[in-house]
Amino acid sequence: MSRQNEWAMWIAATIAVAVLVHVVTIYALPRRIMARTLRRMGPPNTIHFAKRPDETSRGVVSPSPDLLYSACPFDLSKGPLKITASVPHSTYWSVSGFDAATNNFFVRNDQQIAGDSIEIIALRPGMPLPPLDAAPVRVIVFVPTNKGLFLFRLLINDEKQQPALDALRRQASCGTVASLPTPH
Amino acid sequence: MLVVGTTIGIVATWLTVFHRTPGGISDGPWKTNLTSGSARSDPYQRAFVAIHGLLALNQSEAIYYTATVDNDGHALDGRCRYEITGHDPDARWWSITAYGADDYLIPNPAHRYSVSETDIARAASGGFAVQVGGERRGGNWIPVGPGRFSLTLRLYNPGPSVVRDPAHTALPALKEVSCS
Numbered sequence: 634m635s636r637q638n639e640w641a642m643w644i645a646a647t648i649a650v651a652v653l654v655h656v657v658t659i660y661a662l663p664r665r666i667m668a669r670t671l672r673r674m675g676p677p678n679t680i681h682f683a684k685r686p687d688e689t690s691r692g693v694v695s696p697s698p699d700l701l702y703s704a705c706p707f708d709l710s711k712g713p714l715k716i717t718a719s720v721p722h723s724t725y726w727s728v729s730g731f732d733a734a735t736n737n738f739f740v741r742n743d744q745q746i747a748g749d750s751i752e753i754i755a756l757r758p759g760m761p762l763p764p765l766d767a768a769p770v771r772v773i774v775f776v777p778t779n780k781g782l783f784l785f786r787l788l789i790n791d792e793k794q795q796p797a798l799d800a801l802r803r804q805a806s807c808g809t810v811a812s813l814p815t816p817h
Numbered sequence: 818m819l820v821v822g823t824t825i826g827i828v829a830t831w832l833t834v835f836h837r838t839p840g841g842i843s844d845g846p847w848k849t850n851l852t853s854g855s856a857r858s859d860p861y862q863r864a865f866v867a868i869h870g871l872l873a874l875n876q877s878e879a880i881y882y883t884a885t886v887d888n889d890g891h892a893l894d895g896r897c898r899y900e901i902t903g904h905d906p907d908a909r910w911w912s913i914t915a916y917g918a919d920d921y922l923i924p925n926p927a928h929r930y931s932v933s934e935t936d937i938a939r940a941a942s943g944g945f946a947v948q949v950g951g952e953r954r955g956g957n958w959i960p961v962g963p964g965r966f967s968l969t970l971r972l973y974n975p976g977p978s979v980v981r982d983p984a985h986t987a988l989p990a991l992k993e994v995s996c997s
Binding site: 643646647648649650651652653654655657658659660662663666667670686687688690691693694695696697698699725727729731734735736737738740742744777782784788790791 | 818819821822823825826827829830833834854855856858860861863864866867868869870871872873874875877878909910912914916919920921922923924925928930931933935969971973974
């Protein structure tokens with residue numbers, strides 16, 4: 634092989650490696666960032682109430698200082714997840730689901746829910762639906778990945794109402810259906 | 818060859834994601850990408866959002882516009898003072914928040930980070946003016962630090978005019994007033 638051909642081969646191989654590394658890192662970045670965020674939030678299948686975002690908040694980038702966030706990182710390998718929450722109708726409220734690749738696969742806000750509470754059953758496609766008791770508003774959600782996050786947003790539309798809104802959001806719960814009491 | 822190729826690949830990722838401007842649609846200095854947060858997002862946009870705006874809602878629920886430059890195209894600089902003027906955007910609720918170069922809220926003695934539909938003071942005409950940076954002048958004020966910063970305009974439950982044509986909806990103007 635001539636020296637010129639050796640150089641051409643070297644350049645082609647280097648470009649191939651560069652493209653491969655670039656594609657892999659672009660694909661992996663959101664998944665790694667999401668996995669790290671979920672780990673930092675704490676144990677899965679339980680709800681975590683974040684303090685109101687301020688300049689010291691480092692949990693998630695670009696937080697809104699006008700919202701109260703609550704999060705339920707989940708791991709569906711342990712079975713379906715049950716989420717319950719009180720829904721205010723005096724301000725913006727939403728619950729949204731994010732998969733392991735950061736995609737927002739589900740969202741409901743207060744204007745889309747008729748009652749004052751909601752129950753969400755989250756499960757992977759193919760998982761059998763667990764036995765359920767009666768619930769005023771229940772949503773069944775099929776989740777694309779085993780791990781991910783349900784995130785509650787609650788707008789503080791009146792500073793004086795913050796304690797009441799904080800108390801309301803703390804009524805939310807999440808856990809694997811297997812760990813919850815069996816319905817009668 | 819492996820070392821050089823890997824280095825080039827990582828640098829390319831760094832440049833395309835960390836130094837990428839929020840792409841997609843522009844409306845004055847405000848930029849948005851309607852696939853943010855959704856599974857329709859391309860890998861570059863998904864990586865960009867993961868780094869700069871993780872857990873963004875999809876466009877059916879919220880649209881996020883980001884400004885890193887003013888109306889004249891100059892990069893936002895904390896040593897300058899800016900004015901945001903306009904009327905309420907078409908949305909159920911909106912806010913404008915300042916973020917530092919690290920994408921977190923900017924430390925300031927007043928602990929003020931945003932203005933919103935809820936707390937903004939409006940003129941009799943319904944319009945508003947918000948000062949960004951500099952010393953406080955009135956209630957509509959967002960302090961920023963001395964370095965580069967960005968502004969995020971959140972539109973929760975965006976109205977039909979925004980959803981129909983997000984590049985030509987009436988968004989606030991962002992103009993430099995003075996620079997020290």
